[in-house]
Amino acid sequence: RGKMEEGKAYSPDGVFAHLEMLEARAHEAAVKQEEMEEQEEKLARLKARVQELRLQRDELRAKVDLQQKGQLGKEGVVSDPAQPSARAVLEWKIKSVKAMLQIFYLTGISGKLTKRGVCFCISTAYEGTYLDSYHLDLLTKAEVQIHRHSVPVFIPLEQIAKKYLQTDIRRFLSVLSDHLNAYAGRRYQADQLQDRFSDRIEGTLQRNSLCNLLVFNYNVSRKSKTFPFNVRLLYGDLCCSLPTEVTVSCTPDAPASLAETAAAHSDLFRRVALHKAFRSFSSAEGS
């Protein structure tokens, strides 16, 4: 106001400048007003949302209370004839505990405390099929020791135990489980190959106890002629059920196009389970 009076008292230029200044100020004020209004709107919206959520929470709480009260009511009131007997409740509890233990078993590593330590069960599975289970009876009184076990003798149990059993039992079980599961997977693939694709294999499938080296010959048909392929699968990583080295070779007199097929097959064996690879060969050639 002070400034306004000043400008008015002096030059005509001052009036326009003054007016401009007033305009700018009015504009600023309007913008500020708008911002404030926006903020207030936002706040109001959020407050409303909070109210909504509080209402929801209260409704859910009421529901839970009702359920709990309902159950308690059933257990507490003895005289109600519709409520299940103590025996039924016990059976239900046992059933749910058994289900819980079953779930633990299905996770692959489960255990039970024994008088002298703990007994672990490692169950193996491959792509949805449950395979064998192996047990370890550990003593934990002094230092941790393996009392007895049913782990196959070709699994390097002593090596794994030497590394991890004393220091990190979780890691020990995890590493052992990896070995066992990978072995189970490799064996499953080799068995599936022998069972389901025996007509495609020439001669015997050479394998070993750990199923980490497979050598065999199989037939590939091209233009109504069959060519023998030889394949050598080396599974360098004992914790892995896919091969690390694959060598597919055909006879020297085979047509050149077959070399491409050999390379393609080699790549497939590296990426996909053995029996699945053969299934895809069969479907590709069947067409």
Add this chain to the structure above:
Amino acid sequence: MDVTVAEYIRRTVLKIPRDEIKTMLQKWGFLSETQLQTVNFHQIKENISQDVVQLCEENSADIKQAAALDIIYNHIYPNKRVWSVYQMNKTGEETEFFDLTDFKKKFKRRLRSALKNVTINFREYEDNAIWIRIAWGTPYTKPNQYKTSYVVYHSQTPYVFISVSVLKSNLPLLCQALVVASNYHDIREMELRSHSLNSLKDIVFKRYSQNFQTYYPRPLQEGNVAPESGDLRIIQENRNEKERIQRVNQEVFGDGPQPKLEFAQYKLETMFKSDPKMDVLDEKEPFRCLVKFSSPHLLESLKSLAPAGMADAPLSPLLTCIPQKARNYFKIREKKGFFPGSFVSP
């Protein structure tokens, strides 16, 4: 065809029970189906064997095929031999890839470099078992096909099952060849012997039933306790004790069939403990004594001792530790300041 080979085939066929001859020859695969059909397998074995030899003559059988037939026979009837278990050791930690061709090559090379006159044959089976048949000769004589040793080896395991016949002097050579071929460092004989090859495998491969405590619901066993139904006038006076024995027995022996062993031998080198007043032995020397338990099926009979009331349950750990310790020959020495006779040497 070599006369010795013909005779060997003839004698091998004679060993086979008459009803099994045709199946075994089919497994052998050396004679064609049409050839086999010309043989009358209902005549006496003497004649069957002559006919078979005649057919082998037509196909010009050599010692390799004859040896294959022998392996097949021994694979089907392994219990006719006594098998010992050997354990190999190695210090390295590299992953084993076990190449069968490599194993066979190394084994033959090692054995033949020391003794040229040997016949070596291999046969592999589905369960990763490699059967090796070795017929021994001397530096100056050809291999004697009737003096054979058998080796059964499962790849990537430290255990070898050996059935040595008469020539024990060749054993070190055989062991050496095995160690070299399988990439191990040394080998030692375990104190475990039996006629039943499969039971020996069950023991060292831990395939027998061990009773592990798990939460995983197993079908509840009713046990061997007779059902309640029966004459109600009969009252089981010591039912609790009977059930306790069942339970203890099950904990110790597990639920499944026991591995088949024919004997357990305990060599005692312990002091004779008598009443001090009697002073039977003037010199305090160990009383040497050998205790041998024999049975057609030792572990099953031990399992049935307590339920039959012939022994207290639990049985002595000296008897029950047999499968777990993988031994049936024990040396028991005195342990100072301990209950005598309870120290078992490793």
